[in-house]
Amino acid sequence: xxxxxxMVVAAALAFALLAGLWGQVMGLEPAADAFIDFLTFAAVAxxxxxxxxxxxxxxxxxxxxxELLGAGMLVFVLAYWPSYTWSSAGxxxxxxxxxxxxxxxxxxxxxxxxxxxxxxxxxxxxxxx
Amino acid sequence: xNLNSKDYGVILGGVLISFLGAFATEAGIISSSLAGTITGxxxxxxxxxxxxxxxxxxxxxxxLGGEVVxxxxxxxxxxxxxxxxxxxxxxxxxxxxxGGSEVAFFGIGTPGAWNVFFHTLTAALFGLVSFGFxxxxxxxxxxxx
Numbered sequence: 001x002x003x004x005x006x007m008v009v010a011a012a013l014a015f016a017l018l019a020g021l022w023g024q025v026m027g028l029e030p031a032a033d034a035f036i037d038f039l040t041f042a043a044v045a046x047x048x049x050x051x052x053x054x055x056x057x058x059x060x061x062x063x064x065x066x067e068l069l070g071a072g073m074l075v076f077v078l079a080y081w082p083s084y085t086w087s088s089a090g091x092x093x094x095x096x097x098x099x100x101x102x103x104x105x106x107x108x109x110x111x112x113x114x115x116x117x118x119x120x121x122x123x124x125x126x127x128x129x
Numbered sequence: 130x131n132l133n134s135k136d137y138g139v140i141l142g143g144v145l146i147s148f149l150g151a152f153a154t155e156a157g158i159i160s161s162s163l164a165g166t167i168t169g170x171x172x173x174x175x176x177x178x179x180x181x182x183x184x185x186x187x188x189x190x191x192x193l194g195g196e197v198v199x200x201x202x203x204x205x206x207x208x209x210x211x212x213x214x215x216x217x218x219x220x221x222x223x224x225x226x227x228g229g230s231e232v233a234f235f236g237i238g239t240p241g242a243w244n245v246f247f248h249t250l251t252a253a254l255f256g257l258v259s260f261g262f263x264x265x266x267x268x269x270x271x272x273x274x
Contacts, residue, residue, distance in 0.1 A: 001202040005260075009206055012257045016250035023245025032245060040252040047259025050266040055131065057269035062197065064131040066265055069204070071132075071140045073258070079147075084248070098155055100164050105151035107171040112143035114175050117208070118182025119139055124201060125185040128192025 030088075037084040044077040061127040068120035076113025079106050172219055179212050196268050204261035207254045218247040 023032070051070040055063040083106035086092070091099050132140075154164045186205040190198050 019249035020246025024242035028241030043256035054266035108147035121182035125189035
């Protein structure tokens with residue numbers, strides 16, 4: 001890992017700590033909750049944009065592995081984004097479907113998204129082999 | 130797209146299983162007690178699956194080398210911190226795996242502070258993962274320079 005990358009990792013952790021301090025002082029505002037949910041979506045969406053831009057030029061197995069990472073992140077965020085709102089609202093019945101339905105859907109889709117990410121990591125290894 | 134048919138099978142099969150599981154729960158084919166067991170253990174399985182993926186990143190590092198490894202390191206670091214902080218986040222902060230009671234722990238801070246911290250951390254870590262994807266894009270520009 002490059003030195004700059006370590007700075008980015010440190011900045012990400014510092015950002016979360018500062019946000020935690022802010023939460024300590026301000027309390028948990030519903031607006032902050034909604035903003036954090038949006039921030040998560042935006043963070044993933046930004047990455048998907050760069051995968052989309054990078055894949056044609058990279059091509060081949062690298063592009064394939066990146067596309068798998070992107071597919072995993074997409075499935076994950078499409079589950080995470082509404083599940084955060086749903087969970088904040090106290091896990092209610094939504095659209096006439098029970099709490100059990102949404103628990104199962106979000107739980108499975110979270111798993112599937114990150115399992116696709118793990119599969120993508122496997123394809124990176126497989127590519128190097 | 131550079132995905133092969135097996136990749137599409139994994140992606141679409143996974144999404145299909147998610148919906149089938151949810152509708153089977155709604156219809157009572159999966160009993161509510163079994164559904165509770167499944168949704169209770171799914172987060173643990175999810176985190177273990179990420180950790181298995183990270184083992185492959187570790188194994189791939191020596192094989193691939195160069196800038197691809199630098200980029201993968203960034204992405205893997207994001208997922209590693211996510212996996213490590215997941216336990217205090219879900220198992221302690223959200224006492225229930227899916228949105229249970231929320232607590233302040235270590236006697237420090239309010240539940241609201243932990244809430245903002247853990248969820249902002251999740252957003253920041255996915256930002257870190259996306260930075261790794263940006264680095265792949267940057268690499269793709271150099272390839273064609």
